[in-house]
Amino acid sequence: MTAASRAKAVVVALGNPDRADDGVGPAVVQALRPRPEVEVWEAIRGGLPLAQALVGFERALVVDACPALSVGEVALIPLFPTDGPRTPDHGSWLHGMGLAQALAALGMAGLPVPKTWALAIGVEGLLPFRRGLSPEVARAVPAAVAEVNRWLAN
């Protein structure tokens, strides 16, 4: 699909359903009602590859697990704060280029990057290989779905 034929908005679920609560992103988008004007992806790859795939969309929402939040907490976070993208003040570290950094790089190169938000759902820091969400995170899915729908309505 070319950028010209794409929908204006995309919702990307990041996460590995084989790693327990890391699969919360896919679980959220699977609960969404299909909308022809919105693309919905499931992926496991972030950083520059994801940023490049987002080029051409006007708005993007990345739904992902986040160990920095309390388990089950849901938070909508702009990846492009008004004071500009957050960038590290050091040399790049391994493959750790975050999505915000990658979008900033593409923007600097003149590509039309979307306004991007992250919908973060709190999970434990260490996740086992297992299919299925924990009860605490599963209970957060309806709230996350409602948040996605609010984002789409705005």
Added chain:
Amino acid sequence: MKKLVIDPITRLEGHGKILLYLDDQGGLKGAVLQVPELRGFETFCRGRRAEEMPQITERICGVCPEAHHLASARALDAAYGAQVPTTAWIQRELFYNCYIFADHLLHLVFLGGPDLLLPADTPKANRNFLGVLQAYPELGREIVTVRARAQRVLEIIGGRAIHPVFALPGGVARSLTADEGKEIAGHTEAMVGLAKAFVTFFHEEVLPDPGYQSLLASTHAQLPTHYMGLVDGNSAPHFCRGEVRAVSSDGHELFRLDGAGALAKIAERVEPWTYVKFPYLKEPGWTGFEAGPDSGIYRVGPLARLNVAERMATPLAQEEYERFFDFFGEKPVHATFAYHWARLVEMVQAGEAAASLAADKGLTGTEIRGKLGTPGEGVGVVEAARGTLFHRYSLDENGLVQDLDLIVATTHNAAGIGLSVKQMAEDVVRRGSLDEALLNQIEMAFRAYDPCLACATHFLPGEMPLVVEIYDTEGNLDRRIAR
């Protein structure tokens, strides 16, 4: 004795840490890389249907799912005794060369780029990929655009924008249309154009730089290990087919075998202080954490692949390969910072090979899946961008996974990376610096390998802060440096 820990924060058990052990006089006693281990993965996979494995294994890694996807499919080819049709191979190889091209370009510009492309005295605030883009805006724009075109080929063949779903045991999932073939050809021509431009840029702007020259020549970055990588029938590097060749630290051939044969040549060293196993060559065997002809420690990845090859597979890459070895005047090349240049040589081959495959009329053929035989055991081996990747599966009569082993590139390199880190740290410690300079130099040695601490890259917040902690002999925190 003090223990100094460099810890990129990941969500994985054990993290990926560099541990430096200092003695009471402030000297360096030892250095160790702890690579994250996917504990529980083998257990999770046992009993799964074999055809699920290319999807399951690619999801364990947010960095190189393409490599796991194809290694898994190749292991299943072998386990089922499948003959993969020509068209399926063309698709697979084209896909894989685009992956190598895009991944190497990412490292050369964005990840290793600050080390390679910016002067050593670049202020800390600009020593990152944005600094690279500011220093070279036109080239940066072209790189971003062409990398996106390589990514587009991955999407067309792979079936998804972000991770592939196309390779199956015995072949691939679908034929490509003529229009898709035409679009792919256009993208691969642009890749060759960028590869040429980048070679020119490298020789005009990077190689003459005294900073890079001193890194290449540094006595603290010469590591005479053995090397291993895939080669084709002409002994040129191949990224996803061929035989595994190993050469010794003085360049003579140790073995040249298929994936199963090569795996049989490798043993894994267990150390009491880490759950990570250190692969080494059974012959000459384990002699401790040291390089040299009597040690079994070997390295993989771009430098290793050039060292095990006799030539490159494509003309422009061959020219650059000759410049590479002419510059060093020896083979094998042991300079750790030559990994960057070797990466460029391989990127050229990947671009040229992709263009050649895209021009092959067989690309849009319709015979895409070979017959599968009785399930058994199979080994799949490919070259991930950062080194050799083995998948071994044992299937029961119903095609369910009974047992499996994965040896990934960064694990092969774990001992070598630890030794390189030790070399660089020794230099820094000898000069009495244990702060920012330590971080920079160790990171540079580490990054040259393009190591992958899988699975952490997409996890919010999506970055890996660097933390250094120094402990005293009793285990009390002495100092913490974070950035």
